[in-house]
Amino acid sequence: MKAAVVDRAGAVPRFQDFPDPEVGEGQVLVTVEAVAVENVDRAIVAGTHYTSAPFQAALPAIPCFDGIGRLPDGTVVGFGGVTPPYGTLAQYAAVPATHTAPIPEGIGAPIAAALSSAISAMSMRTAGGLSSGETVLVQGATGVAGRLAVQIARLLGAGRIVATGRDEEALRQLSALGADAVINTAVDDAELVQAFRDHAGDGYDVVIDYLWGRPTELLTRALIPGSFAMPERTRLVQIGESAGPAISLTGDALRTSGLEIYGAARNLASGMAAAYQQVVDWLRSGELAIDVTTMPLSEIESAWTRTDLRGTRLVIVPD
Ligand SMILES: NC(=O)c1ccc[n+]([C@@H]2O[C@H](COP(=O)([O-])OP(=O)(O)OC[C@H]3O[C@@H](n4cnc5c(N)ncnc54)[C@H](OP(=O)(O)O)[C@@H]3O)[C@@H](O)[C@H]2O)c1
Numbered sequence: 001m002k003a004a005v006v007d008r009a010g011a012v013p014r015f016q017d018f019p020d021p022e023v024g025e026g027q028v029l030v031t032v033e034a035v036a037v038e039n040v041d042r043a044i045v046a047g048t049h050y051t052s053a054p055f056q057a058a059l060p061a062i063p064c065f066d067g068i069g070r071l072p073d074g075t076v077v078g079f080g081g082v083t084p085p086y087g088t089l090a091q092y093a094a095v096p097a098t099h100t101a102p103i104p105e106g107i108g109a110p111i112a113a114a115l116s117s118a119i120s121a122m123s124m125r126t127a128g129g130l131s132s133g134e135t136v137l138v139q140g141a142t143g144v145a146g147r148l149a150v151q152i153a154r155l156l157g158a159g160r161i162v163a164t165g166r167d168e169e170a171l172r173q174l175s176a177l178g179a180d181a182v183i184n185t186a187v188d189d190a191e192l193v194q195a196f197r198d199h200a201g202d203g204y205d206v207v208i209d210y211l212w213g214r215p216t217e218l219l220t221r222a223l224i225p226g227s228f229a230m231p232e233r234t235r236l237v238q239i240g241e242s243a244g245p246a247i248s249l250t251g252d253a254l255r256t257s258g259l260e261i262y263g264a265a266r267n268l269a270s271g272m273a274a275a276y277q278q279v280v281d282w283l284r285s286g287e288l289a290i291d292v293t294t295m296p297l298s299e300i301e302s303a304w305t306r307t308d309l310r311g312t313r314l315v316i317v318p319d
Pocket residue numbers: 038039040116117120139140141142143144145146164165166167170185210211215239240241242243244264310311312
């Protein structure tokens with residue numbers, strides 16, 4: 001079969017022949033229809049993700065671990081459960097039958113492939129406990145996941161949405177998606193701390209954080225109150241690390257600010273089914289839009305290295 005193949009850590013995948021996967025007991029052969037390429041896939045290829053060991057040990061290997069495909073009986077399913085060196089950027093994948101589920105009617109394969117970022121943005125409610133009327137800060141709102149988070153905050157009834165990013169043009173577009181105020185993080189430290197304070201209103205109730213690193217470190221400083229007043233809670237949901245893998249959290253920032261930090265996986269297992277159904281309903285009604293750019297598998301090399309896809313998810317469609 002044809003596949004995208006990586007031969008060493010961090011290499012750009014190449015379109016080439018690869019042995020067909022063997023279908024083991026309890027497995028089904030899926031003809032791949034659409035695969036979203038996300039930061040997590042690039043991190044696994046680079047060897048920097050905490051789950052990258054099996055992929056790296058199996059090189060040369062096919063990247064990406066989930067996708068949308070067609071079963072032999074014609075059913076279109078979402079699937080996962082591939083075992084390296086096999087991945088989903090290929091014509092075919094052999095996966096456990098238990099790792100397939102029909103995609104919702106009315107949702108095309110490329111959008112279905114890109115659903116996961118929208119579902120994980122629901123962690124502002126499942127992990128962060130967002131209630132309607134509360135103020136949400138989206139850190140990294142100019143990215144694919146952050147743009148979805150702004151829309152989802154609005155759909156969940158947030159009272160105020162503050163959105164951060166670096167790209168001025170992308171920041172301008174966020175008001176049409178529901179942001180009430182934007183903050184450019186590409187300013188010096190003191191200016192950014194002040195901007196977080198200026199836009200806080202009565203306080204950030206929930207932060208959904210795709211950045212971590214410097215902007216979030218400065219946010220924690222901005223949350224330190226200027227008096228002994230009792231702080232309000234700020235529930236920060238940690239979901240991405242585009243600006244860096246670590247922050248330095250000072251004792252006073254944690255002690256005085258009302259800051260609570262949760263991983264996005266908090267309550268995920270119990271909240272996943274409802275989050276999924278809600279996202280599907282919004283997509284069907286047209287209230288939520290996921291921007292995707294599709295490219296054929298044969299063009300994986302140029303697709304993988306594109307730098308112009310800001311705010312839109314790359315989805316590979318085998319040709
Ligand atoms: N846990 C989950 O389920 C989940 C789901 C989706 C995403 N994520 C994670 O969330 C993060 C964002 O994903 P994405 O798909 O939205 O990526 P993306 O489309 O590449 O967006 C990246 C965002 O981070 C900003 N950014 C990038 N580098 C930065 C830096 N050095 N300093 C400050 N800001 C920076 C970008 O700002 P500008 O474009 O304005 O420069 C943009 O807002 C990634 O870490 C990803 O792995 C996690």
